[in-house]
Amino acid sequence: MFKDKDRYLSVVLIAPSILAVFIFIYVFIGWSVRVSLSKWKGLSADYTWNGIKNYIDLFADPRFHVDIRNTLIFTGVFVVGSILLGFFLAVLLDQGLKGEGFFRSLFLFPMAISYIVTGVVWRWLMNPATGSRTSGLNLLFSYLHLDFLQNAWHTTPTWGIAAIALAAIWQMSGYTMALYLAGLRSIPVELREAAQIDGASEFQVYRYIMLPLLSPVTLSALIILGHMSLKVFDLIIAVAGKQLPLDVPAIYMWQTTFDGLFYGRGAAIGILLLISVAVLIIPYIRYTLKTETQS
Amino acid sequence: MNKKLFVLLSVLVVASLALSACGVKGGDQVEVFSWWTGGGEAAGLEAMIKVFKAEYPDIEFVNAAVAGGAGTNARAVLATRLQAGDPPDSWQGHAGQELIGTYVAGKQIEPLNDLYTSEGWMDVMPGTLIPLISDGGNIYSVPVNIHRANVLWYNPAVLEANGVSVPTTMDEWFAAMDTLQAAGITPLALGEQWTKMHLMETVLLGSLGADAYNGLWDGSTDWASAEVKAALDNYAKVLTYTNTDSASLSWQDASQLVINGDAAFNVMGDWAEGYFRELGKTPETDYGWAPTPGSVGVFQFLSDSFVLAVGAPDPEAATAWLKIAGSKAGQEAFNPVKGSICARTDCDKTLFGVYLQSAMDDWASNTVVGSLTHGVVANDSWKSEIDTALGLYIQGGDVAAFQAALVAACASSGACK
Numbered sequence: 093m094f095k096d097k098d099r100y101l102s103v104v105l106i107a108p109s110i111l112a113v114f115i116f117i118y119v120f121i122g123w124s125v126r127v128s129l130s131k132w133k134g135l136s137a138d139y140t141w142n143g144i145k146n147y148i149d150l151f152a153d154p155r156f157h158v159d160i161r162n163t164l165i166f167t168g169v170f171v172v173g174s175i176l177l178g179f180f181l182a183v184l185l186d187q188g189l190k191g192e193g194f195f196r197s198l199f200l201f202p203m204a205i206s207y208i209v210t211g212v213v214w215r216w217l218m219n220p221a222t223g224s225r226t227s228g229l230n231l232l233f234s235y236l237h238l239d240f241l242q243n244a245w246h247t248t249p250t251w252g253i254a255a256i257a258l259a260a261i262w263q264m265s266g267y268t269m270a271l272y273l274a275g276l277r278s279i280p281v282e283l284r285e286a287a288q289i290d291g292a293s294e295f296q297v298y299r300y301i302m303l304p305l306l307s308p309v310t311l312s313a314l315i316i317l318g319h320m321s322l323k324v325f326d327l328i329i330a331v332a333g334k335q336l337p338l339d340v341p342a343i344y345m346w347q348t349t350f351d352g353l354f355y356g357r358g359a360a361i362g363i364l365l366l367i368s369v370a371v372l373i374i375p376y377i378r379y380t381l382k383t384e385t386q387s
Numbered sequence: 388m389n390k391k392l393f394v395l396l397s398v399l400v401v402a403s404l405a406l407s408a409c410g411v412k413g414g415d416q417v418e419v420f421s422w423w424t425g426g427g428e429a430a431g432l433e434a435m436i437k438v439f440k441a442e443y444p445d446i447e448f449v450n451a452a453v454a455g456g457a458g459t460n461a462r463a464v465l466a467t468r469l470q471a472g473d474p475p476d477s478w479q480g481h482a483g484q485e486l487i488g489t490y491v492a493g494k495q496i497e498p499l500n501d502l503y504t505s506e507g508w509m510d511v512m513p514g515t516l517i518p519l520i521s522d523g524g525n526i527y528s529v530p531v532n533i534h535r536a537n538v539l540w541y542n543p544a545v546l547e548a549n550g551v552s553v554p555t556t557m558d559e560w561f562a563a564m565d566t567l568q569a570a571g572i573t574p575l576a577l578g579e580q581w582t583k584m585h586l587m588e589t590v591l592l593g594s595l596g597a598d599a600y601n602g603l604w605d606g607s608t609d610w611a612s613a614e615v616k617a618a619l620d621n622y623a624k625v626l627t628y629t630n631t632d633s634a635s636l637s638w639q640d641a642s643q644l645v646i647n648g649d650a651a652f653n654v655m656g657d658w659a660e661g662y663f664r665e666l667g668k669t670p671e672t673d674y675g676w677a678p679t680p681g682s683v684g685v686f687q688f689l690s691d692s693f694v695l696a697v698g699a700p701d702p703e704a705a706t707a708w709l710k711i712a713g714s715k716a717g718q719e720a721f722n723p724v725k726g727s728i729c730a731r732t733d734c735d736k737t738l739f740g741v742y743l744q745s746a747m748d749d750w751a752s753n754t755v756v757g758s759l760t761h762g763v764v765a766n767d768s769w770k771s772e773i774d775t776a777l778g779l780y781i782q783g784g785d786v787a788a789f790q791a792a793l794v795a796a797c798a799s800s801g802a803c804k
Contacts, residue, residue, distance in 0.1 A: 133768060135466055135493040155775050158782070220632040225649065247634040249782070335580045335634055336778025350463045352771030353489065 178268025211330020488766020
């Protein structure tokens with residue numbers, strides 16, 4: 093039982109952070125919603141009521157269409173790529189090979205690097221120059237006589253954003269591997285042995301025993317990677333700068349707000365981003381809270 | 388007991404943080420905000436600060452520079468400070484509509500007509516410049532330096548080897564680039580998206596001429612007209628002569644293609660000359676220059692300038708700074724280091740290199756028009772809408788849709804009725 097004094101003290105101690113979270117997150121979300129419903133354009137605040145016109149305009153805006161297309165392509169390539177590669181690496185490491193700790197750190201290491209650094213390095217690697225100025229991966233392909241692999245990377249029309257997703261996969265597949273490795277280790281050895289005794293092939297063990305048991309891990313990975321890819325910003329800026337073919341909502345929001353001073357439109361993009369992330373995250377948080385209280 | 392001590396300590400820590408946030412400001416000082424944090428820009432600013440300190444030893448100069456390409460970060464910081472009602476005394480901005488559309492509309496900067504009269508600046512700055520940095524008869528900033536946007540850089544050896552002379556009209560340019568392309572040379576080096584807008588404004592100027600070009604920005608030239616269509620068609624044609632990897636090149640990369648002989652031409656502002664010198668190249672041998680085709684006799688300018696904040700903490704010190712920024716001594720200290728020319732026409736030519744001397748002659752004698760990409764002719768909102776239209780055009784290649792988007796951008800900016 094709490095003594096009254098302890099309870100009082102705990103409320104006092106936690107109050108500042110609750111207050112800060114309330115003001116700096118929820119009040120500002122509310123404020124952004126209000127700005128997104130205003131005509132604010134220019135440096136001085138203008139809260140003239142504009143209804144949902146900013147949102148309607150966005151859905152008719154050809155640039156926003158490019159943003160949605162790019163986000164979908166990026167999310168698809170990044171999430172699927174990271175999960176496949178991460179799972180593959182986890183299975184390899186799970187075979188009990190020598191120096192497992194070394195390889196684990198090796199694959200996990202890219203995650204410790206900032207997206208900006210990753211972006212700059214991949215900018216060099218994915219240099220699309222041709223002829224005598226060829227460099228980076230394209231030059232490597234040419235040395236290896238794999239010239240058919242040379243391509244324009246992020247300057248490819250329409251699909252250029254997928255090249256950026258490659259860099260993101262490189263960075264995050266190690267993290268996905270760690271998730272899966274932990275999942276694999278938590279599966280009792282008895283289950284696997286029982287299946288093998290029953291005559292299941294190695295593939296069948298993974299297909300019918302491991303994968304179903306790993307589905308919570310896959311769900312976590314999907315959600316963590318998915319909400320990251322919705323918010324992707326710094327990686328694209330570092331690889332390609334502000335260029336419309338690689339535009340995503342976060343970049344449009346930043347440019348239209350601070351370069352173009354369309355605060356109303358910028359806030360509307362921000363709110364749409366928040367909603368899209370919330371759709372992914374909130375059911376997940378509820379699910380985790382529920383399972384945690386059960387266990 | 389321990390718990391009480393802990394609480395007491397926490398309270399003390401929080402209180403001391405709060406106290407340290409209240410800085411004390413004393414004495415005469417001027418806080419000047421800019422994005423000049425590196426290279427010749429920062430060195431030029433330092434040189435000008437030295438002139439300021441010699442003239443006003445009692446005023447402390449606070450250099451509030453924020454790093455980040457072309458001032459993007461600095462302007463975001465400035466916007467936040469202005470919204471919080473905490474303006475610096477003076478800040479840097481591109482002369483023209485970028486300042487006027489943003490800060491005059493927000494009533495954040497003061498008119499400077501009296502300063503221009505008392506300092507005699509009206510007599511030493513080009514007459515065609517004044518309307519471009521004014522709004523409603525009020526001048527709002529002091530230009531420190533002048534850069535030229537409409538410069539065609541070329542590789543003299545490449546042109547000579549292919550029997551091409553320097554083009555002065557759009558048609559001559561197309562003919563020259565046809566010859567070069569047939570010889571297997573990239574005719575025109577181009578970089579990332581903003582350099583494409585830079586190229587577009589020079590092609591608009593070269594195709595329309597100075598008067599019609601100026602009319603684009605005050606509503607007297609119709610964006611939907613056939614002549615604008617012809618200019619955009621020219622732009623579309625110019626783009627066909629460029630390198631395929633432009634999206635991955637910075638302006639330096641693109642300029643360097645010309646120096647290295649990989650490309651024949653490059654359209655870039657005259658800060659490229661500073662870059663060529665940094666690379667140890669010799670003017671007129673390693674690189675040549677001319678006004679962009681169709682713009683002979685026209686000087687498309689951009690300029691960094693300083694303003695006086697409404698509610699400046701120390702308006703007298705701020706005015707002292709502006710006097711130095713507009714003075715002959717201040718500009719002669721700044722510009723040779725930065726690699727630009729003075730906004731004044733009476734600077735000592737011997738301080739400058741051969742390219743800048745030729746630019747000074749043109750500045751004093753040519754018709755002056757403003758740059759779009761660098762904030763003179765259109766405000767930030769309009770420019771960002773044009774940038775989006777251009778990006779969509781480069782991705783999709785539809786000139787008619789591009790023109791329609793430009794018409795819409797002009798209408799929503801309020802310049803066109």
